[in-house]
Amino acid sequence: MLVTWKYRPRGTFLDSLDPRSRWITSFLILFAMVPIWHPYVMVGYFCLSMTQFFLSRLTWQETKRVWFFIIFLIVIVIGLNAIITGRGGPGEIQRLEPHVLWERSFNILGATWTPNITVEKIGFGITQMFRMMGTAVLFFIIPWTIDPSKYGVTFSGMGIPYRFAFSMDLAFRFVPTLARDFATTVDSQRARGYEVERLEGGLITQIRRVAPLIVPVVMNAIVNGEDITNAMDLRCFGQDKRTWIGKLQYRTRDYFWIGIGVAVFLGALYLNWGLNLENFFVPTWFYGLFGVVP
Amino acid sequence: MKDSNMWSFGTRQVVYAAIGAALYGVFSWATNFIPLPSVGNVTFRPAVVIPAFFGVAFGPLVGFLAGGIGNVLGDFLSGWGFFWNWSLGNGLMGLIPGLMAASVVSFKDRGTITKAIMYAIGGVVVGMLFASLTEMFTSGIDISTALVGYFTPAAIGNAIVIAVLLPIVMVAYDAVAARSGR
């Protein structure tokens, strides 16, 4: 079981950015969008995220797993949302007069439940889809586009105390070793007749069956941790100040990239409080699609 | 050596946070290849015992990083991308059981184990609630959807796994801890 990280250098513009500016801009754009529900702005948000996705030059092959996952999740969640109430987080849709396309009453244990589908719900669902896709796409490219060996320096460069930042680096260092140890443990239990594939017994028994696989790996890792701690202490880990030889440096392009983030953030504030364009609405043409007159 | 302050973060904590994170990441990823028990749409991921255990054994900060970084690593390895709010939620799943770390005297004591399970399930509830509720703001779902669609299946699955596996891991650790005398 050899693990592989998704990152490889692709020589793109995104690659050449300082990881710090990548993080800063991603979060600026995310937070810019939180209060906004305007459908056209959401489409704009989605396009912005997709632009970053295309800049990364990731292929469909590499990312199809995550696309399927996101789309599956979105369909379920939006569907569920529409059936349950159709409201958005802050209750966006309730201000609107519903135009019912389909409705039915069920009698469940004496209570009546009346799910319906309205034009507003459909419109809201589509807006929501752009919003969810936009958010997902904004962030999911990170493992493919930021060098794993840079996380420690990056977070330390963003003001996180270096011990926490170093934990991140150390975790990356342990992953391949522990994956190999896990494979060894699986092998040694199989040599004792344990069949990994066999699912039998009740739920609790089934969950308990993983104990022979995870207990040895965890305990062995903890025992070895003692030596690692010593090795680090013996090389002076824990002084007040620490140098990271992996160097990060903001360049013009990073200021440009952060500038985009700042612009989007300020722009969103202006849309929200300056122009009051934050609210969800259903465009007239959308009602037309269903032959409904609002 | 027991640290007097459960929030202190020295070399030992740096190392165990990293080990916990790597273990959580690797187990989350490895279960892509191993059939897991499931009931309805709830799949039971044995890996979630890791942040809870590292919290109980090494304190809240270690638990938080084990859960948070570990979830990032697991997603990175499996190719799920990066979902920051779920990683923070997983961090809370380790942090909250860590709040009882200071009171542990023996890891195989029945009372301690029960308390650890309570805290860990509390952590599951808070952590998964955090992640589900942030979805309200980032995905625009309403609170009942967040609870039904995200929170309930995640919380039930994780809580059951913890109730079953945490005692086993704690008892095993008790034996290991007896052997090292720091």
Add this chain to the structure above:
Amino acid sequence: MLDIIKHVHHTPRTLMTAETNALPLSIRDLKFTYRIREQAAIENINLDLHPGELMLVAGASGSGKTTLMRCINGLIPRSYRGKLEGDMRLFGQSLADLTMAELSQQVGTLLQDPERQIVASYVVNEVAFGLENLGLPREEILPRVDEALDYLNIGYLRDRETFSLSGGEKQKVALAGVLAMRPRILILDEPLASLDPASAFEALELFRHLADEGISIMLVEHRVDDVLAIKPDSVFYMENGREMYKGAPDGLMAVADYHRIKLPAEYVLQRARSEAPSVFTPAVGENNGAGPQLLAQFKNVTFRYDKDLPNVLQDVSFDIHTGDIIAILGPNGAGKSTLVKHALGLLKPTSGEVLLQGESTRTKTVAQAAHTVGYVFQNPGQMLFAPTVQEELAFGPKNLRMDAATVTTNVDWAIETVNMEEYRESPPLALSYGQQKRVSIAAILAMRSRLLMMDEPTAGQDYWNYRAFMDSILQMPGFGAVIFITHDVDLALVYANRILLLADGQLAADGPPAKVMADEALLRRCRVLPTSLLHLNLKHLPQTGRLMRAEELAHAIG
């Protein structure tokens, strides 16, 4: 007990001002008791280390070697709590007055397993780690990293991932990380444990070279015999936490117990003459004179882990019969573990076939093969999980769906065989390494397999323990054949009746020890180095007719 004589300094606490002609290290009346123990781990220790001195620190397991090293490098009392008494001086300065940062720039430490001390994902970062922690400027760190790498001739590894390095390379990288801090004293705690003989010898020569350049070295090692080859300047021998001998290497032979540590064969030979001969009669393959039966067959096995990777095994063919005690020797990465995993079907050949009692492993599950083949993995920690030894041992038989009565009988038999009755109810995870090793063997024994395979069964155990352990396994009734992988040439020579030499995935030799081991050129090609015991045996071979342990040889040649 003596109080610590506090040395009061009025000068700044930097080492620049230390007395220029003071010894690198001087220890007086050192005693340490771990917080959780009653008894002192070390006591009454006095020693001096001179510039450029290479000191071998020897002693059986638990004699306090590691504890002594921890006192010198400052982990005691900074990380390990307990009661420390006595006086230790580093270039004339009291150790107690130094901070960890000051101390670790003077004393560098290399621990046993390089895997457990490498903290970075890339070689450059690993070597730079200590200097980064000291907060030196980046411009100063990088040249020092390159200097350390070049000094060990591993500049070409600079940008490699540490995970992908071989054992020997990992060890050099870890050493480079220590040397980059420019220590004046180097502490090496069993640095040879997982290396093949040739790599171990190269590492030893490197240590000798470092000492010749002026670094004072304390080298902890069980393999006294091997270390003597590089002529250490002095020896410090411990038993039960106390000094037993200190001085020139030659004097050690007179005082040390050759049953407890491995001394050069000539000395053992001389001293064993005066003792009663030991009796050792292997019981493997006893089947009431029915003649050898075929247990397993490897037919032209070729294997690679992935289609993008090179072949790890190349056309390997051999048979295993009852009565075989096979030692597999070969360099790190030769494919020994890979080969053995094929017998159980954990790996299936890319081409060729492995037959277990006539049936191909392709048609069997691993669980079915486990009825015939018992495979003991190298590290017991990687399989122990149960709350008691008894449950641990029952795991295998239950998986094989033996009925409850059979499980109980087998478990009882296995516990008795490895002599662990008193630990039946103890948690295996709380046992010492050597005991865990025995539990892991018993866990396999309880499955009653005919063919026992062990991957480096003796690694990490001291000489006394591993001898006792191998003796008892091979005298145990019930096995058709035993196969073990080892880097210890003497182990193969003493216990095996057949040797497989593996190099680059190919079978370089297969035959009785007396024949395979006599070909020194062949051995060296496979990075196996002849030992003093082998030389001695070969000298007397015409008279004895087979290879044997030194004690036995002493009586055989009269």
